[in-house]
Amino acid sequence: MNTPLLQEILGNASRTDTNLDGSSSFKAQTLNFGLLDEYSKREIRRAILTAVAVPGYQVPFGSREMPVARGWGSGGLQISLAIVGPDDVVKVIDQGDDEGVNAVNLRRLIVSSTGIPESTTPEDSTLIQTRHRIPEDPLDARHTLVLQVPVPEPLRGVERDMRELARMHAEADYARMWVSLYEDKVRNGVITRTTGYPCLVNSRYVIATTPIPRWDIPRLHQSEFLSLFGAGREKRIYAVPPHTDVEPLTFEDVPFEVEKTPGAKCRNCASNNTFLVEVLATDVRQSYWVCSDSDWCRRHRELSDSSSQGLMT
Amino acid sequence: MSTNWALKIESLGKIHGIPDLRSLEDTGPEKGTAKSALTGSIVAAWDVSFEVAPGEALGVIGESGSGKSTVMRCIAGDQGSTTGAVRLRTVHDGHMNVLDLDPSSRRHLRVADLSVVYQDPAEGLRLNVTAGGNIAEALTAAGWRHFGRIRDRAAELLDRTEVPLSRMDDLVGTFSGGMRQRVQLAKALANEPPVILLDEPTTGLDASIAAGVLDLIRNLLEETGVAAVVVSHDFAVIEMLTTRCVVMNHGRIVESGLTDRLLEDPHHPYSQKLVGAARA
Numbered sequence: 001m002n003t004p005l006l007q008e009i010l011g012n013a014s015r016t017d018t019n020l021d022g023s024s025s026f027k028a029q030t031l032n033f034g035l036l037d038e039y040s041k042r043e044i045r046r047a048i049l050t051a052v053a054v055p056g057y058q059v060p061f062g063s064r065e066m067p068v069a070r071g072w073g074s075g076g077l078q079i080s081l082a083i084v085g086p087d088d089v090v091k092v093i094d095q096g097d098d099e100g101v102n103a104v105n106l107r108r109l110i111v112s113s114t115g116i117p118e119s120t121t122p123e124d125s126t127l128i129q130t131r132h133r134i135p136e137d138p139l140d141a142r143h144t145l146v147l148q149v150p151v152p153e154p155l156r157g158v159e160r161d162m163r164e165l166a167r168m169h170a171e172a173d174y175a176r177m178w179v180s181l182y183e184d185k186v187r188n189g190v191i192t193r194t195t196g197y198p199c200l201v202n203s204r205y206v207i208a209t210t211p212i213p214r215w216d217i218p219r220l221h222q223s224e225f226l227s228l229f230g231a232g233r234e235k236r237i238y239a240v241p242p243h244t245d246v247e248p249l250t251f252e253d254v255p256f257e258v259e260k261t262p263g264a265k266c267r268n269c270a271s272n273n274t275f276l277v278e279v280l281a282t283d284v285r286q287s288y289w290v291c292s293d294s295d296w297c298r299r300h301r302e303l304s305d306s307s308s309q310g311l312m313t
Numbered sequence: 314m315s316t317n318w319a320l321k322i323e324s325l326g327k328i329h330g331i332p333d334l335r336s337l338e339d340t341g342p343e344k345g346t347a348k349s350a351l352t353g354s355i356v357a358a359w360d361v362s363f364e365v366a367p368g369e370a371l372g373v374i375g376e377s378g379s380g381k382s383t384v385m386r387c388i389a390g391d392q393g394s395t396t397g398a399v400r401l402r403t404v405h406d407g408h409m410n411v412l413d414l415d416p417s418s419r420r421h422l423r424v425a426d427l428s429v430v431y432q433d434p435a436e437g438l439r440l441n442v443t444a445g446g447n448i449a450e451a452l453t454a455a456g457w458r459h460f461g462r463i464r465d466r467a468a469e470l471l472d473r474t475e476v477p478l479s480r481m482d483d484l485v486g487t488f489s490g491g492m493r494q495r496v497q498l499a500k501a502l503a504n505e506p507p508v509i510l511l512d513e514p515t516t517g518l519d520a521s522i523a524a525g526v527l528d529l530i531r532n533l534l535e536e537t538g539v540a541a542v543v544v545s546h547d548f549a550v551i552e553m554l555t556t557r558c559v560v561m562n563h564g565r566i567v568e569s570g571l572t573d574r575l576l577e578d579p580h581h582p583y584s585q586k587l588v589g590a591a592r593a
Contacts, residue, residue, distance in 0.1 A: 171417050178453035179439075183446045185460060186482050251460035 034081040035113040040064050044082035044237070048228060051239035056201030057169075058152050063235040073106055073131060074232030076148035080110055080129045083144065083228075089117050091125035096133040096275070096292035103131070120295040132195070134216040136274050136296040139225040141242065147210045149231040152238065154198045154208040174206050174249075181249060191254065200247045201240055213292075214258045215275040220246040264289045269300040318364040319540035320388070320508045321407065325361040325397035327383050330354030332395050342562045342583060347378065356564045357383040361397070363559055363569065367507065370534055370541040372551035372558030372572060374587065380564040381544045385512050387412075388542070389429045390419045401426055403507055424454045428501035432513035434493035437500065440486035444471060444496045447485060451503035470499040475529060491522035495529065502537065511543045515550060527553050548591035552576060560584045 032038065040062075047061035066074040084090065092107035094100030098120040106129060111118050119125045122137040129146040139145065158176045159165050168174065177198060184191050196211030199220070209217060210229060220227060220240050227240040240246055250256040265272040267279075267288045274296060276289040291297035328336060336349035340356040348355045358380040365371045373381045386392035388399050390411075398410040403426045411422060423429070431437045438447050448467040449457075457463050471481055474495040480488070485496055494514060501509055514530060515523035531554055534541050543554050551558050552572060559569040560581065568581040579585045 171420070173420075173454070175450050175454035178458075179442060179446045179450045182449040182453070182460065182463065183443060186443065186445060186464075251463075252458050253461050 031113055033086075033114055034084050035067075035109070036064065036078070036081050040078075041082040044078050047237045048079065048083065048239065051228070051237050052226070052241050054205075055241055055244050056205030056207045056238060058205075058207075058236040058238045060235055061237050063232045066232065067109065068106065070233035071150060073102060073129075073148040075230030075234075075237070076129050076131070076146045076232075077106055077109070077230075078232060079146045079228050079230040079237065080106075080127060081113070083146075084110065084114055084116065084127055086114070086116060088114075088127045089119050089125045090127045090129070091119050091122065091135075092129045093133060093135065093293075093295075094131045095277075096135075097294045099294065100131075121299070122295075132211050132213075133275070133292060134212060134219050136291070136293040139223070141224050143225040145225055145227045147212070147227060147229045149208070149210050149229045149234070149236070151196075152208055152229065152231040152234050152236040154206045156208075169205060172204060174200075177206060177249060181251070185251070185254060191250065194259070197256075198249045200245075200249060202244050203247075205238075206249065207238060207240075213275055214248075214256070217246070217248050217256075218258070222246075261289070266291045266297060269297045269304065271297070271300060317366050318407070319367045319402045320542065321364040321398075321400040322384070322388065323362050323398040323400070325384060325387055325399065326359045326395045327357045327380075327387055327392070328354050328359075328395045329357055340563065341565050342567050342581075345563065347380065347564045358387070358394075358561075358564045361559075361561075361566055363566075365508070365540040365542060367402075367540050368534075368538040369557070370543055370555040372555035373542060373544045373561060374546065374548065374551050374558055375561035376546055376587075379561040381546075381561050382512060383564075384561070385429075385510050385542065385544045389427065389510055390422065391429075401508060424451070425504040425506055427508045427510070428504075428506040429510045430494075430497050430501050430512065430514050432516050434485070434490070434497045437497045438485050438493065441484060443482050444476060444485055444488070444499075445481045447496060447500050448503050451500050455504045466503070467499075470503055471496070473533070474499040474502075475525075489522075491518050491526055494518065494526050498526075498530065498533065502533065502539075505537065506539065508540045508542075511541060511554075513545055514543070516545070516547070530554060548576065548588065560587065 043062050047059045050059045064078055066077055068074050068077060090107060090110050092103045094103035097103065107118055122128060122135045122139060126142055127144055128135065131148045134145065153165060155165055155168055155177060158180050181191055195213050196209050197214050197217055198206050199209055199217060201207050222243055224242055226242055229238045248256045264276050266276060267290055269291060271291055275292045277292045278287050279290055280287045331352055331354050333352040333354060336352045336354040336356050337359060339351050340347050340349050347357060361384050363371060373384060375381045387394040394412055399412050400407040401411055404411055411419065429437065445467040448470055449463050452463050452466060468478055468481060471478060476492060476495045485493055515526050518526060527550060543551065545551055555572050558572045558575060559566045562583045568584045575584060576588055579588045
């Protein structure tokens with residue numbers, strides 16, 4: 001989607017006004033860098049600053065109407081557009097995949113409204129917007145990770161009253177969260193919570209981890225990069241700054257474990273130390289595993305291809 | 314006894330409506346009402362003082378509307394009070410009036426300093442959580458993080474309050490009234506609080522079930538050495554559980570003394586009426 005087309009869609013394109021005397025004057029209007037007006041950016045940046053200053057605290061913010069529906073990444077998009085600069089390179093993934101429809105559209109929107117380059121490799125990117133995954137490559141201080149959050153409230157499952165929720169967070173009263181883990185373990189023998197595992201940030205606030213899989217949780221702990229969580233529909237922003245403790249809530253005698261399927265490896269790159277997803281084959285009555293991070297998988301496939309070719313010559 | 318107390322209440326007062334002290338003039342036992350015609354305020358409790366020693370159980374008796382539940386709720390922090398002081402030995406060695414604490418610190422007292430057993434188990438328990446889970450809530454609030462030890466402690470408490478261990482992992486909502494009350498007791502005792510408040514703990518139970526729960530409470534009070542305040546309208550409960558009691562009428566204490574003496578030889582006309590009704 002190029003910029004003029006986008007402007008047309010948004011109704012912001014060059015417009016002709018008719019004056020009282022019948023003559024017409026041409027009023028040129030161009031999109032602001034990053035689509036959002038500067039007041040909106042300031043509002044969102046202020047929320048982000050608060051979020052970084054108080055790790056894990058959900059900061060309410062004036063969520064804007066975006067050209068994507070709420071619940072489709074509008075929170076992450078607002079953060080990305082509020083912090084993006086002309087020197088950034090953007091990567092957008094949906095469940096690890098750069099080619100997901102939602103990822104492609106969000107990336108086009110960011111690129112077309114800023115003119116910044118895009119990339120699929122974390123190495124070349126500075127701003128990574130993601131839905132429910134952290135790229136497999138190690139990220140560093142250059143990177144800012146923006147996560148799209150559907151439900152920012154980790155205690156939603158145990159309490160629905162907003163005032164009570166606010167009190168529980170304010171007093172760090174997470175006993176009922178522990179009860180839900182206790183009950184899960186009693187009923188099922190293991191803690192069955194897989195994605196969006198509740199974590200204690202900086203020994204203070206419990207956060208909902210978007211739903212990223214358990215696999216990605218340890219990578220938030222004492223990370224080199226800044227993670228920003230945006231929930232557009234729920235109007236909340238929270239953050240995990242670099243070098244911050246992120247501890248999954250678990251009992252002392254029940255170790256936290258990441259997903260692991262014995263024997264499973266990626267059909268494409270043969271990796272068995274990445275987060276794998278099961279794909280059902282349509283033609284055969286079986287399934288196979290592939291890397292969730294499609295870009296990582298592609299690069300490693302090329303790497304192994306070239307090295308095997310090297311062996312042959 | 315004057316220094317060795319676990320809980321001390323000084324001139325506790327609660328006025329609903331405008332806290333105008335003129336309301337005190339036309340209310341109380343002599344006036345036969347708690348509602349002031351002068352100001353329209355209700356003096357739910359006034360000038361209530363008593364202290365409870367470790368291992369001692371104090372009864373608060375009176376008819377419905379006499380202010381006994383108000384006193385209990387003011388001590389527990391479920392309700393704000395107009396004036397007075399509540400001191401706990403475990404909070405700054407009793408030098409702190411816990412009514413002056415901010416709401417957050419006040420609520421925190423309920424973790425390990427002060428427990429309450431309500432008449433309605435739904436107030437003290439979560440009915441959609443298992444019996445073990447309810448006790449786990451009290452334990453995790455106090456910082457327990459070891460699953461095995463939480464399980465063991467919950468089982469030990471349920472065993473002590475005579476809840477069959479086979480029902481430990483059933484939702485409390487599926488329990489009978491008597492069993493719910495036993496779970497509530499187990500939860501209240503989970504962190505071995507030095508003070509426990511029991512508000513009509515057996516009212517609403519069948520006579521045979523109530524007798525069993527009363528028996529259990531008496532044993533627990535003896536075993537744990539906890540200081541207890543037992544609020545009830547029923548002299549049988551007070552007689553069985555307490556050694557000392559105060560009689561409340563229209564928001565004021567009209568008589569206090571040893572429970573035995575009060576039952577044998579009540580002085581105040583209202584106490585005489587109460588005892589007469591109980592003995593009839």
